[in-house]
Amino acid sequence: MMAIYGPLRLILDVAFFIMLAHIIMSWLISFQVLNLGQQFVAQIWYGLNKLLEPIYTPIRRILPDTRPLDLAPLVAFIIIISLRDYILPAILF
Numbered sequence: 662m663m664a665i666y667g668p669l670r671l672i673l674d675v676a677f678f679i680m681l682a683h684i685i686m687s688w689l690i691s692f693q694v695l696n697l698g699q700q701f702v703a704q705i706w707y708g709l710n711k712l713l714e715p716i717y718t719p720i721r722r723i724l725p726d727t728r729p730l731d732l733a734p735l736v737a738f739i740i741i742i743s744l745r746d747y748i749l750p751a752i753l754f
Contacts, residue, residue: 662753673745676716680738683709687734713737 686706690696697703719731724732 666749666753669749673741673749677741677745679709679712680716680734680741683713683736684738692710699718 686695686709690697690702690706693752695702696707697706713734717731720733720736724736
């Protein structure tokens with residue numbers, strides 16, 4: 662079981678940190694600490710959006726429309742944490 666658990670845990674850990682970086686960066690952009698006019702910041706932001714949009718889109722279809730507040734990253738973050746810390750160990754051990 663460890664041969665399955667290790668790679669799955671690694672994938673979930675990487676997804677966790679990418680989502681964490683995206684969430685923190687969105688806050689910094691919202692509070693105008695980071696500026697999308699800077700090329701480096703814009704490239705990182707658009708890269709993270711392209712990477713995470715396939716995860717957020719199905720969640721946005723299910724959630725009700727809360728227009729100014731996007732809850733999809735929060736729901737995806739909670740799902741990843743649940744899978745990584747509770748569901749995966751319960752299934753495989």
